[in-house]
Structures are given as structure tokens and as C-alpha cells.
Amino acid sequence: FTDVNLNSRNTYEVSRRRSAPEHLPHGGTAPAEPAPPPQEPAERARHRVGIAGAGSSFAEFFTRNFFTKRTKELKPSVQSAPGWKLFGKVPPRENLPKDSKIIQQEYEARTGRMYKPPPPSARRKNIEFEPLSTTALILEDRPANLPAKSVEEALRHRQEYDEMVAEAKKREIKEAHKRKKIMRERFKQEENIASAVVIWVNEILPNWEGMRATRRVRELWWQGLPPSVRGKVWSLAVGNELNITPELYEIFLSRAKERWKSFSETSSENDIEDAGASVADREASLELIKLDISRTFPSLYIFQKGGPYHDLLHSVLGAYTCYRPDVGYVQGMSFIAAVLILNLEEADAFIAFANLLNKPCQLAFFRVDHSMMLKYFAAFEVFFEENLPKLFLHFKSYSLTPDIYLIDWIFTLYSKSLPLDLACRVWDVFCRDGEEFLFRTGLGILRLYEDILLQMDFIHIAQFLTKLPEDITSEKLFSCIAAIQMQNSNKKWAQVFASLMKDNKEGDKNHSPAPKS
Amino acid sequence: MAQTVTPGTSPEGPRPSYMYKVVLLGSMSVGKSSLAYRYVRNDFRELLPTVACSFFTQMLNLDEATVKFEIWDTAGQEKYQSVCHLYYRDAHAALLVYDITNKQTLSRAKLWLEELEKRFLPNEIVIALVGNKTDLAAEREVTTEEGEEFAQTKGLLFMETSAKSNHQVNDVFMGIVQELLRREKEKASKPFPHGRSTVDLRASEARTRCC
Numbered sequence: 001f002t003d004v005n006l007n008s009r010n011t012y013e014v015s016r017r018r019s020a021p022e023h024l025p026h027g028g029t030a031p032a033e034p035a036p037p038p039q040e041p042a043e044r045a046r047h048r049v050g051i052a053g054a055g056s057s058f059a060e061f062f063t064r065n066f067f068t069k070r071t072k073e074l075k076p077s078v079q080s081a082p083g084w085k086l087f088g089k090v091p092p093r094e095n096l097p098k099d100s101k102i103i104q105q106e107y108e109a110r111t112g113r114m115y116k117p118p119p120p121s122a123r124r125k126n127i128e129f130e131p132l133s134t135t136a137l138i139l140e141d142r143p144a145n146l147p148a149k150s151v152e153e154a155l156r157h158r159q160e161y162d163e164m165v166a167e168a169k170k171r172e173i174k175e176a177h178k179r180k181k182i183m184r185e186r187f188k189q190e191e192n193i194a195s196a197v198v199i200w201v202n203e204i205l206p207n208w209e210g211m212r213a214t215r216r217v218r219e220l221w222w223q224g225l226p227p228s229v230r231g232k233v234w235s236l237a238v239g240n241e242l243n244i245t246p247e248l249y250e251i252f253l254s255r256a257k258e259r260w261k262s263f264s265e266t267s268s269e270n271d272i273e274d275a276g277a278s279v280a281d282r283e284a285s286l287e288l289i290k291l292d293i294s295r296t297f298p299s300l301y302i303f304q305k306g307g308p309y310h311d312l313l314h315s316v317l318g319a320y321t322c323y324r325p326d327v328g329y330v331q332g333m334s335f336i337a338a339v340l341i342l343n344l345e346e347a348d349a350f351i352a353f354a355n356l357l358n359k360p361c362q363l364a365f366f367r368v369d370h371s372m373m374l375k376y377f378a379a380f381e382v383f384f385e386e387n388l389p390k391l392f393l394h395f396k397s398y399s400l401t402p403d404i405y406l407i408d409w410i411f412t413l414y415s416k417s418l419p420l421d422l423a424c425r426v427w428d429v430f431c432r433d434g435e436e437f438l439f440r441t442g443l444g445i446l447r448l449y450e451d452i453l454l455q456m457d458f459i460h461i462a463q464f465l466t467k468l469p470e471d472i473t474s475e476k477l478f479s480c481i482a483a484i485q486m487q488n489s490n491k492k493w494a495q496v497f498a499s500l501m502k503d504n505k506e507g508d509k510n511h512s513p514a515p516k517s
Numbered sequence: 518m519a520q521t522v523t524p525g526t527s528p529e530g531p532r533p534s535y536m537y538k539v540v541l542l543g544s545m546s547v548g549k550s551s552l553a554y555r556y557v558r559n560d561f562r563e564l565l566p567t568v569a570c571s572f573f574t575q576m577l578n579l580d581e582a583t584v585k586f587e588i589w590d591t592a593g594q595e596k597y598q599s600v601c602h603l604y605y606r607d608a609h610a611a612l613l614v615y616d617i618t619n620k621q622t623l624s625r626a627k628l629w630l631e632e633l634e635k636r637f638l639p640n641e642i643v644i645a646l647v648g649n650k651t652d653l654a655a656e657r658e659v660t661t662e663e664g665e666e667f668a669q670t671k672g673l674l675f676m677e678t679s680a681k682s683n684h685q686v687n688d689v690f691m692g693i694v695q696e697l698l699r700r701e702k703e704k705a706s707k708p709f710p711h712g713r714s715t716v717d718l719r720a721s722e723a724r725t726r727c728c
Contacts, residue, residue: 288594291546295566331545331594332568372598403603407569416565459587463572 137165164464193226200229208236221432224425224474231343237431239353246347249319256318260286285329289317296334297420303338312341316350323354330366332411333357339415339427353457361435365410376410377402379497380439386488391450398458402442405465409442417466422474436493444481448472532585537697539606539690543614544622545593548649552614553590553679556690561681567592568602577694582701584694595625602636610643610693615646615664617677618656623664630671633678643696645674647689652679 139161142149149157199220204211225233245250263286293313296303303313316337321329327353336356339348357366380402385392395401408417413430415423430437445468446453453461486493541549550564557573573588591597591604600616605611613629615622626646635646645667648659661677673717674692678685 124623288545295563298563298565328596330596331566331592368596368599372599401603403600404570409599411568412571416568459572459574463574466569466571 077142144475197228198225204505225428234431235348235352238355240351240355242350242355243360244354247352249347252319252322253315255322285321289329292334296338309341312346313338316353319350325368335412375500378500382488382496386486387448391453395455400458402460404462405440408466410438417468425474440484440486441481443484448477448480531581536585537609538587539610540589540608541612542591543593546626547614547616547622548680549614552588552686553588554682612645612647613648614649616650617659618650620655620658623659643693645693647690647716648677651677651684652682664728
């Protein structure tokens with residue numbers, strides 16, 4: 001029995017990966033259930049035992065739809081499927097599952113058997129509802145060796161039992177509805193993505209320069225890029241001002257490799273000293289890359305040693321430190337490179353990485369140019385006060401400055417702070433709108449949690465913002481971001497920032513900012 | 518020194534409560550975040566590299582006082598140094614963390630000490646030198662004596678720890694709290710030069726803005 005349950009779990013995973021929503025009984029047009037064929041032990045066992053056991057009713061639902069297929073042909077591919085390519089290198093619809101009817105027909109053709117509907121009593125009609133342990137509760141009489149219940153007691157127990165089951169059923173049906181709704185939304189989303197892919201591939205990408213700034217494209221862009229075109233659009237939007245070619249990447253990569261080699265040969269010796277501090281610095285940088293790679297998205301298990309993208313990440317970061325020794329490796333970069341690697345081929349990822357980090361805002365942060373960072377914070381605060389005056393005052397009262405939370409967000413372009421899919425959506429619009437969107441997103445986050453933050457003191461705000469809740473959803477965040485106006489008395493971000501830069505130049509003459517302790 | 522003095526309510530009468538800001542400084546990957554995580558959550562795990570700063574809090578109910586720790590866990594990479602003063606300003610205590618298996622990290626801790634000595638008056642801040650990763654004793658590059666001696670000459674608290682095997686992590690923070698409370702008492706027995714004993718909680722928590 002345990003075996004059976006484990007099996008059905010696996011199937012659930014598979015069916016989910018294979019774009020499950022197609023098989024939802026939405027709108028009352030539920031696809032006909034495939035026959036539980038004679039060799040379907042799980043179904044039997046479950047009915048016989050009478051308790052659905054550990055699997056959730058939802059999982060069981062998928063189990064049924066896929067059981068036939070899995071046992072016959074899916075199983076081997078399932079076990080070998082690595083599941084790494086979660087992030088868009090696979091067009092989303094490549095593995096469209098077959099309709100259950102087709103599966104059934106195939107099955108019939110193979111086995112030479114015709115589908116006989118099982119007797120109605122043997123199957124549940126309502127496929128939304130599968131018993132969980134509570135509803136499958138069986139009311140037993142007392143064992144024969146004990147005195148029987150009185151009639152009154154038996155009746156009372158019966159009634160209590162009925163109430164319990166009814167209550168549980170109600171709860172489960174409600175949950176099933178909720179799940180169904182979620183799945184329906186996900187299905188709708190997938191449909192939207194599918195139609196968006198067509199528009200991006202057929203219309204926009206071939207006419208990139210002409211269309212990128214049109215209203216229609218900008219609106220579609222705001223909705224989030226379909227994973228299959230995401231890397232391409234990012235590349236185009238980030239551009240290649242630096243004119244880096246894949247060949248150039250190879251050159252810097254081989255230089256990095258040489259350095260690693262010589263480093264590992266001499267690392268046990270102390271003769272680094274006479275080579276000068278800058279070399280020691282660079283060595284430290286290389287060492288640090290190694291340390292950080294294993295700490296990049298550890299939950300994905302793909303950048304860690306032995307993982308499929310470990311070497312890639314190492315290469316891209318190593319080549320960058322050789323390409324830009326003036327910037328070098330800075331903690332936080334590994335996350336940016338990782339997100340690019342998940343969406344682009346190696347050389348393209350490097351090109352996008354180098355160009356992205358060459359943008360003024362990124363350069364200011366990754367060089368840890370504090371005075372420039374302060375300009376960005378000041379511009380951010382202008383829009384903060386404009387959009388969220390109450391929270392702005394609250395932060396002010398604790399002298400809570402943006403450096404506390406913004407540095408982390410801007411350094412990693414939110415990839416460390418937000419769930420990965422959501423971070424990618426932020427990147428999408430960042431590619432469209434530029435640096436201003438990074439700060440707008442920050443304000444969106446503050447707006448989303450404004451009510452909670454208003455109740456908190458300094459340290460709790462700092463804690464909260466440097467470790468955002470994991471259940472943050474893209475709908476909620478993006479509606480908050482949309483509500484943030486990037487206009488300050490008719491001045492846009494760029495203008496506000498430019499005027500702050502001008503103030504700085506004038507102020508520099510008689511005032512140099514000195515930190516007080 | 519008294520940052521937050523509000524009478525607590527305990528059966529024996531008012532018990533003072535204090536808020537102390539503790540900042541963790543040291544090279545990258547010496548285990549600053551792990552020490553904080555071990556102390557606050559009593560757990561050890563693979564942590565993401567700290568970008569800029571992360572924050573922890575811990576409440577201590579001691580016989581003589583209630584203490585609230587605000588722990589500021591800073592990023593270790595040297596590149597971040599130009600923003601680090603943002604994080605250690607107004608700190609009451611600092612942990613200078615090094616890795617006993619890496620001699621360079623001790624030199625780095627010494628540099629941190631120089632920096633703190635420039636920014637703080639001698640009695641303004643309690644500093645502890647912490648040699649972490651005693652679980653890797655086989656790879657040790659810094660002897661206990663070496664760390665101890667340096668700490669002694671500079672008047673620092675000293676302790677070797679392992680966040681991984683939970684060795685003396687609690688003791689470090691307890692040592693700091695004892696020292697902070699001792700200084701608190703010392704100050705209380707002297708006349709108040711600035712009459713700061715009744716600082717309002719809100720006003721005292723406000724930080725002076727930098728730059």
C-alpha cells in the first residue's frame with residue numbers, strides 16, 4: 001500500500017510538470033475520465049481500504065488521468081528527466097499532454113480492449129471530491145467482546161459521526177473549489193503566455209527597433225515576458241554598447257582559467273606578497289567567486305558544485321573579473337549572472353552581464369561609490385515622500401535611511417530578495433524602463449507592506465525589508481508598483497536625479513560629506 | 518552608554534531594560550552571519566552571502582535587567598568598506614570575527630579594530646575578538662594564544678567559537694552583555710555628567726543621520 005501511494009505522488013509531480021491545467025474540469029466540461037484499467041492497483045486498493053491515505057484528493061485526480069500513460073510509457077522518461085530547464089529555455093508548450101480521450105484510445109488500441117465504463121457504484125461521480133481521512137472515517141460498532149452501546153448512545157454517535165463527515169466534506173469541497181480556481185487562473189495565464197509568445201516572436205522581435213517603444217509593445221511588456229523570449233528581449237534591451245563578441249568572451253575566459261591554474265599552483269605558498277597587493281586582491285576575488293557560487297540560489301541545486309550550471313557561473317564571473325579588473329567581483333554579482341545564465345546561452349549571458357553592469361547606476365553601486373549611491377538614495381527619497389508620505393515620515397522618525405534596505409535590492413536587482421519568477425518580471429520592466437524602475441519597484445514593495453511597516457520600529461523594519469515575506473505575489477506587487485507615480489512636480493526620475501547631481505557639483509566646493517560617529 | 522532606560526516591571530521592583538546595538542565585522546566567509554544565526558535561531562545552515570547588511574534581534578531576560586540586542590550583520594567583502602561606517606555608527610558593541618583557519622582574516626580584524634578606534638572613544642564601545650570555526654581545528658592557522666594575546670594588549674574580550682558545532686557562541690554574547698551591564702553600573706555609581714539616565718525610549722532609539 002505504501003508503494004502505491006508513493007507512486008501516485010510521482011505521477012502528480014510529472015503531470016504537474018507536463019502543464020497540467022489542460023486537464024482541469026473547468027466550466028463543467030470535465031474531460032471524460034480515463035477508464036481505470038484492470039491493472040490499476042492504486043484505484044482498487046484505495047477503494048478496498050476505504051481510506052484515501054496520504055495523497056491529497058487533487059493528486060489522486062491527476063493520478064487517475066495519467067495513470068494509464070505513466071505505467072505504460074512515461075515512467076522511464078520520468079525518472080531520467082532532470083527538470084533543470086525550468087526557466088524558459090524550453091518553450092512552455094513543448095510537452096503538451098495528450099487529452100485523456102486520446103490516451104484512452106491509444107490504450108485501447110494497444111491492449112485491443114474496449115473501454116467499458118465501470119459500474120457507477122464503483123466510481124465516484126463527483127471528481128472534484130475525493131475522500132480524505134476525515135470523510136473516509138468509518139463508524140464501527142463496538143467489538144463483540146465489549147458491552148453494546150445503548151440505543152440512545154448509538155444514535156448520538158451516529159449523529160455526531162454524520163455531522164463530522166458533513167463538516168469535513170464541506171471543507172474539502174471548499175478547498176477543491178479554491179484549488180480549481182487557482183488552476184483555472186494558471187491555465188488562463190498559460191494561454192496568455194502562449195498568445196504573447198506568438199506576438200513577440202512573429203511581430204515584435206523581427207521589427208525590434210521600430211516596435212520596442214510603441215504603446216502596444218510597452219503594455220505587453222509590462223505583463224511580463226514569456227520565458228521563451230525573455231532572454232532574447234533582455235539581450236536586445238540591454239544592448240551591447242561595449243561591442244563584446246563571443247570570441248572576446250572566450251579570450252577573457254581562457255585568461256581567467258590560466259589564472260585559476262596558476263593560483264591553485266601557488267596558493268599554498270606565501271610568495272603572493274612580492275607580486276603586490278593588487279594581485280592578492282584579484283586572487284581574493286577569484287577565491288570569493290568560488291565561495292559565492294555555491295551560495296547562489298542554493299535552493300535550486302543547480303549552481304552548486306556538481307550542479308549543471310556551476311561551471312557556467314564560474315566562467316562568466318571569472319571572465320568578467322578579467323575583463324573589468326577595475327570593478328572586479330563584488331558580492332551580489334553572482335545572483336545577477338545566475339539569473340542571466342538561466343535565461344541565456346553562455347556567451348550571450350556574459351555580454352548581457354558586462355553591459356548591464358556598465359550602466360551608470362550599476363557601476364555606481366558595484367564600485368561602491370558611496371557619494372553616487374547617496375545621490376540615488378536622495379532621488380529615491382524624493383519619490384518616496386511624494387508617493388508614501390506617511391511611511392516616509394515614519395521612517396524619518398527612526399532615521400531609517402534607504403541604505404538599510406535599498407543596497408541589497410539594487411545590488412542584486414531584487415534577485416536575492418524576491419522569489420525568482422517575480423524577480424524576472426521586475427527585470428523585464430527594468431529592461432524596458434531602465435534604472436528608474438528599480439527604484440519604483442522598491443517603492444512598490446514599501447507600498448505593498450505600508451500598513452505592516454507603519455506598526456514596526458527601526459530594527460523590525462530593517463529586518464522585514466532585508467528579508468521579505470516569501471509569499472509575495474506578482475499580481476499584488478505589480479499593482480502596487482503601478483500605483484507608484486514617478487513624477488515629482490512634473491519632474492521625472494531622470495530630471496530629479498540630474499538636478500541632484502548638479503547640486504552635488506556646486507555643493508562640493510564648500511562642503512564635503514563626512515560621516516559622524 | 519545608557520541607551521534605553523525604561524523601568525521594567527518585575528516583582529522585586531523596577532528592572533531596567535536596555536537596547537544594545539551589536540555589529541558583526543570581519544572578512545568574508547568567516548562566519549558572521551552563521552554566528553548571528555546560531556545565536557538567535559540556534560541553528561546552522563548554508564546562508565546566502567550578505568549584501569550590505571542583515572539584521573537580527575534577541576531578547577534577554579536577565580536577573581538584573583532585560584536586554585534587547587539589535588544585531589547588525591555586515592557584508593564581509595572589502596569592497597563594501599566604504600559603506601560600512603553606515604552600519605557600525607552608534608554601535609554599543611562590536612564583534613570582530615576572524616576564521617582560525619585563515620591567518621589573513623585576523624589581520625583584517627586588526628584593521629577593523631584600527632578603524633573602530635578612530636571612530637569611537639575607548640569607553641564608548643565594547644569590542645570582542647572572536648575566532649570562529651573551531652570545528653576545523655585540523656586546518657588551524659591561528660593559535661588560541663595568538664588571538665588571546667592580541668585581545669589582551671588591546672583590552673578586548675576574546676573567545677573562540679564554532680557556529681557549526683555551537684561552541685561558545687552564546688558565551689560571546691553573554692560576555693558582551695555582562696561587560697555592557699558592568700559599564701552601565703559603573704556609570705550609574707558616578708554622577709551623571711549629562712543627565713542621560715532618563716532618556717526617552719523613542720528619542721534614544723533615533724539614530725543620528727550620517728552625512
